[in-house]
Amino acid sequence: MSRFRPEIESLEPYVPGEQPAAGNNVIKLNTNENSFPPSPRVRDALRVIDTDQLRRYPQPFADDFRAAASEVLGVDKTWILPGNGSDDLLTQLFRAVTGPKRGVTYPAPTYVLYQTLANIQGCAVTEVPYDDTYALPASQLADVGAALTIIANPNSPSGTAASPSELGMLASRVKGILAVDEAYVEFSTGSALDLVREHDHVIVLRTLSKSHGLAGLRLGFAIAQPSLLAGLAKVKDSYNVDAIAAHLGTVAIRDVDYTREVTERIVTARSQLTSTLEDLDFYVWPSQANFILVRPSRCSAEDLYKALKSRNLFVRYFDEPRLANTLRITVGTDEENHTLTETLKELHR
Numbered sequence: 001m002s003r004f005r006p007e008i009e010s011l012e013p014y015v016p017g018e019q020p021a022a023g024n025n026v027i028k029l030n031t032n033e034n035s036f037p038p039s040p041r042v043r044d045a046l047r048v049i050d051t052d053q054l055r056r057y058p059q060p061f062a063d064d065f066r067a068a069a070s071e072v073l074g075v076d077k078t079w080i081l082p083g084n085g086s087d088d089l090l091t092q093l094f095r096a097v098t099g100p101k102r103g104v105t106y107p108a109p110t111y112v113l114y115q116t117l118a119n120i121q122g123c124a125v126t127e128v129p130y131d132d133t134y135a136l137p138a139s140q141l142a143d144v145g146a147a148l149t150i151i152a153n154p155n156s157p158s159g160t161a162a163s164p165s166e167l168g169m170l171a172s173r174v175k176g177i178l179a180v181d182e183a184y185v186e187f188s189t190g191s192a193l194d195l196v197r198e199h200d201h202v203i204v205l206r207t208l209s210k211s212h213g214l215a216g217l218r219l220g221f222a223i224a225q226p227s228l229l230a231g232l233a234k235v236k237d238s239y240n241v242d243a244i245a246a247h248l249g250t251v252a253i254r255d256v257d258y259t260r261e262v263t264e265r266i267v268t269a270r271s272q273l274t275s276t277l278e279d280l281d282f283y284v285w286p287s288q289a290n291f292i293l294v295r296p297s298r299c300s301a302e303d304l305y306k307a308l309k310s311r312n313l314f315v316r317y318f319d320e321p322r323l324a325n326t327l328r329i330t331v332g333t334d335e336e337n338h339t340l341t342e343t344l345k346e347l348h349r
């Protein structure tokens, strides 16, 4: 007899992007981290953390962070549920909503963790394929009638985004819960936040990992009406947000000006990188995130990925038929982007 449930026995473990040992010569453009450091106020706050704070359990709902996020976003704090990264909130969502007779649907290819979480739950997965333009297949998604419909918007790995009005149309047609994973929303032009006010079955997920340069801190949050958040709260770990993450996250989210400055610089660098790669004959999907999906025309993506890696340049290659011959490249600092494009001038000819 197996030691594990059948769902776990057959599970392909989720494989995160490579994390090469931090060295001077590695340029890491494979996991969509922010190329800028977090707000200087985070550094200052970290220096003066009182270790006595660590003796006690943290606030179960990270209330100080909730209050700060509530002010910044202009939604009531009872509409915000913090978590240990948005991955934690996704876990809660799948635990609370899906099961053997309660399936999930999402357009694919997208964030691979959705499939992993579905498999753990043992729920049916209906993947609706994106076409090559990554237009939202809204009618097909609605027709599935799943307990959970989930959209990464902007999507990863394509970087493309559906408009708020397309999502609005989907929200009015979906029967179960509609989750909009807005991990990259600060780099885009629209958000589904207004839909949360109109619909009690819509939930938006945010994270400080990308826009706030705090992937190592592990802090994300959900925004939904209190009736929906109550279901998630039932399945969450009691102390899922640690005291340091809650405190530094509060400082970070309040520094709105810094976040705006950094995200604007990344958006500018994204359009420069896009046009340089187009000049080098790559196809580049229009991105609203801090990364771009590209298709080389003169060699295979896999060969290019390996050649870049041997030069200590890490980008993301997905060994997956629907992403055949593409690479996902995080927008780096100007210097990193320059090194990348100079290297690609040599390799892609």
Ligand SMILES: *Cc1c(COP(=O)(O)O)cnc(C)c1O
Residues within 6 Å of the ligand: 084, 085, 086, 087, 088, 111, 152, 155, 156, 181, 183, 206, 207, 208, 209, 215, 218, 219, 220
């Ligand atoms: C990075 C990412 C996340 C995970 O964010 P964390 O807050 O670091 O857990 C969630 N969804 C998508 C689409 C992402 O790309």
